Amino acid sequence: MSKKILELLNVSKNFGGLKAVDDVSLSIEEGSLHCLIGPNGAGKTTIFKLIMGIYPPSEGKILFDGQDISRMPTYRRVREGISIKMQIPGVYLDLSLYDNIRIAVQKYVSYHMIPSEINRLISLVGIEDIGNPLVCNMPHGQQQWLEIAMSLASQPKLLLLDEPAAGMGPEETEFTSKIVKRINEQGTTIIFIDHDMDFVSKIARRTTVLHYGKIFAEGTFDEIHNNEDVINIYLGKV
């Protein structure tokens, strides 16, 4: 049995009277490619923010690599090996592609290694053909790939991808799925959120369904895809 890289133990998050995440327990195995799905407002992005330390949990514990990180600040979680690509790309629009990656990279390599590390990340994501435009001139899909490259700069053990294929056409989505699989094959554990079921079916090995902040179902994609209750919550019947 694989080692657990991330464990959420009875984690809850309250915003005033609203319980955005309700007693969630989740284990992620090292090297896995895990998907979180659920209707809007189910608590998926909140879980990512709890893992990153953007919000502290109201209750429960978060363990990363066996270490309790529940109260650890975000920057230290990143240094421990967690990274994220946010739902809305957090790229620097007025800078070039290289300068964007440089910001992410320079913390982790020596000064003279920065250029080669930038090129390594560009090759890893497969965006060599884009060149080095100003990011404000890049289409949305390319900005998403750039942000994936930036989130890999810290060489994370666990990568969180919040809707990596959102707003993309079929070809871009296909390209994104290849990126995600390639990164995972190189040993990085990935948890991702997406609404595009074709995209999820192509890459996810295990899927967790969230509903009203609780875990509603868990299993392989096929199990989830054929679960009537899951279909119903997406159609609004549950």
Added chain:
Amino acid sequence: MKNKIKCAVTTENISAIAVFVFFLLYPMLHSAYKVLNMANFLITVILALSLALIWGYTGIFSYAQAAFYGIGGYTYAIFCKNFANPSLTPIFLIAGVLAGFLVALVLGYFMFYGGVNDVFVALVTMCFTLVLETFLAQTAGPEWAIGKAQLGGFNGINAVTPLTFGAFPVKGEALYALVLLLVLAIYLALRIMEKRNLGYCLLSIRENRARSEMFGYNTAKIQMVIFAVSGAIAALAGVLYTSWGGYIVPSAVGMTQATMPVVLVAAGGRKNPTAVVIFTLFYLVLSQNLAASGSQYSLVILGLILLLVVLFVPKGIIHSLFEIIDEKAAVLLKNGSIRTGGKANEQKNP
């Protein structure tokens, strides 16, 4: 991509060279009075550059630069009054700068580790400046003394010993040269920093603080340290001013003094130290000439400039001019070999 710092032919770089050549030649072409006057302007340039570092580069809008300026000046004056030994004044200068650094460090610690950011930093620093000014203004009584130094209320501390290196008092052209050297050193440090790791780190924090943290930057610590360094630079300006004039008064810490660097930096171009230097010089020369006909005119113009800049040129007047000229030059020299810094250009591949 090579990690060497390149000096491209840009309007900004050409202007910077021209401005510093002008400063260098100034004492040869003008009277001793005008040189001394220009030394005072250059001290204000240091104050403005301290704000450019914290606001322009790091995105923290600080209203406390005047307070750190006053802390530096008062610290220097208090030491001078207590130890009547002119040869110790370089140590008092360091003490003044350290005082600014430490006060800013403590204030920055509580703000940034306490999660205070954006407009609330402006409010906290404004309150800090107001409290300091109010406190200093009510220190007229004899009980308000630190050792032999009477704080003096509105009158402040007078007859302060000028900076003295050995037996050589730094006055007139010597003071001008010292201040110019410090302006150049701070300016070059900022320009070099822009293309180094620290410059990219500050840019990252300025543009998206939350995202920077997700790249592993300890943003609170970086903000606190940069705030302290900018406080030290402002305090340096305060020490130089006190040495220049031989006095320091609470109005040096007042709201007018606190507002001036904000307007100078905003109007010049807060992300561009060359623009800050040029605009500060331009404004001070203009306001002094206006002051001859009515002392409040310069403040009215200051307010008007701020209003117009916010409305029409939010990047700053001089910075926008640089961009326009660079872009025009890029079009004209499209087939030439001159590399310009205009945004319209394709970024070079590493």
